[in-house]
Amino acid sequence: MKVRFWGVRGSIPVPGRATNRYGGNTSCVEVRPRGAAPIIIDAGTGIRRLGKSLMEEAFRDGKGTASILISHTHWDHVQGLPFFSPLYRAGNQVHIFARQRDMHLEAVFSQQHDAAYFPVPLSAMHADMQFHEVVEGARFDIGTAKVTCARLNHPWVAIAYRIDVDGASVVYCSDTAPFTDLLLGKDFIERPSFGTLPPPVRDELATMRAGVVALAKGADLLIYDTQFTPDEYTSRPHWGHSRPDDAIEIAREAKVKQLCLFHHAPLRSDDDNDAILARYREVTSGDKFSLVSAYEGLEIPLGDQ
Numbered sequence: 001m002k003v004r005f006w007g008v009r010g011s012i013p014v015p016g017r018a019t020n021r022y023g024g025n026t027s028c029v030e031v032r033p034r035g036a037a038p039i040i041i042d043a044g045t046g047i048r049r050l051g052k053s054l055m056e057e058a059f060r061d062g063k064g065t066a067s068i069l070i071s072h073t074h075w076d077h078v079q080g081l082p083f084f085s086p087l088y089r090a091g092n093q094v095h096i097f098a099r100q101r102d103m104h105l106e107a108v109f110s111q112q113h114d115a116a117y118f119p120v121p122l123s124a125m126h127a128d129m130q131f132h133e134v135v136e137g138a139r140f141d142i143g144t145a146k147v148t149c150a151r152l153n154h155p156w157v158a159i160a161y162r163i164d165v166d167g168a169s170v171v172y173c174s175d176t177a178p179f180t181d182l183l184l185g186k187d188f189i190e191r192p193s194f195g196t197l198p199p200p201v202r203d204e205l206a207t208m209r210a211g212v213v214a215l216a217k218g219a220d221l222l223i224y225d226t227q228f229t230p231d232e233y234t235s236r237p238h239w240g241h242s243r244p245d246d247a248i249e250i251a252r253e254a255k256v257k258q259l260c261l262f263h264h265a266p267l268r269s270d271d272d273n274d275a276i277l278a279r280y281r282e283v284t285s286g287d288k289f290s291l292v293s294a295y296e297g298l299e300i301p302l303g304d305q
C-alpha cells in the first residue's frame with residue numbers, strides 16, 4: 001500500500017508563506033492498497049485536491065469507489081467533504097464511516113450542507129453515498145483491507161483506525177489528549193485542573209490508553225496527533241491534543257516501525273515544524289523506530305506495492 005498525506009494541519013487551514021513546505025490544509029490521508037480503491041482517512045480541506053486527482057481515474061466516468069474513515073466530525077476533519085469532486089458524479093460509490101452519535105450520521109453530515117453554510121444540499125450530490133456508523137472496538141473489512149477502531153480521549157470522542165493490508169499496517173491516531181490528566185468526551189471542560197483523578201476515571205483512561213497501544217501494536221506506521229508543545233499542553237489540556245512525547249511513549253510501547261508527527265498546530269511555521277522534528281529525532285536517536293513529520297505530498301510506501 002501507499003500512504004499519502006493531503007492535509008496535515010489541525011484546527012483550521014493556514015495557507016501562506018510560512019506554511020508552504022508542510023502545507024496549510026487540514027487533515028486528510030489517503031491509504032491506497034495495491035490495485036484497489038482508495039481508503040481515505042478524514043475529510044479536512046486536503047480532500048479537495050485528492051478529489052481532483054481521483055477525477056483523473058475511474059471517478060471521472062462515475063465508476064469509482066472510495067471509503068472515507070472519519071475520526072470525528074470537527075470542522076478540520078470534515079470541512080473538505082462538500083468540495084470532494086467524486087461526490088458530484090453519478091455512479092461513484094462513496095462509503096463514509098464514522099462513530100455513532102446521538103443523531104444519525106447522515107444527519108450530521110447534512111448539517112454542513114444546510115443552506116446557511118453551503119448552497120448544495122447533501123441530497124443533491126449525485127454519487128451513491130452510504131453511511132456506516134462504527135463503535136469503538138469495531139472490526140470490518142474494506143476489500144482486502146482489515147480495519148480496526150479504538151476510542152481516543154477528545155472532546156465528544158474521536159476514533160483511531162488501524163488498516164492492515166498488503167502485508168503491512170498503518171494506524172491513524174488523531175485527535176487525542178494524553179491519557180493521564182483529564183477524561184474528555186461527555187462534556188466540554190471549561191476550567192481544567194491538574195490533580196489526582198478519582199480511581200474510576202483513572203481506570204477508564206488507562207483502559208483507553210491500553211486500547212490505543214494494542215491498536216498500534218507492531219504497526220509499520222503510526223500517525224499521531226502532536227499538535228502541542230509541552231508548554232502549550234500545560235495551558236490547554238482540555239483541547240484534546242497530545243505532545244510528541246506522548247506519541248513517542250505509545251510508539252515505544254507498541255513497538256511500531258515508524259512514527260509520524262501529525263495535526264500540526266495552525267500557528268506552527270515550517271521552521272517551527274523543522275525544529276520540533278530535529279529535537280525529537282535527537283530524543284528518539286536510540287529508538288528502533290524512525291521519526292518523520294507529515295507534510296502535504298509526503299508518500300510512504302508500506303508492505304507490498
Ligand SMILES: [Zn+2]
Pocket residue numbers: 010011074076077175263
Ligand atoms: Zn482536529
Ligand SMILES: [Zn+2]
Pocket residue numbers: 072074154175
Ligand atoms: Zn477535534
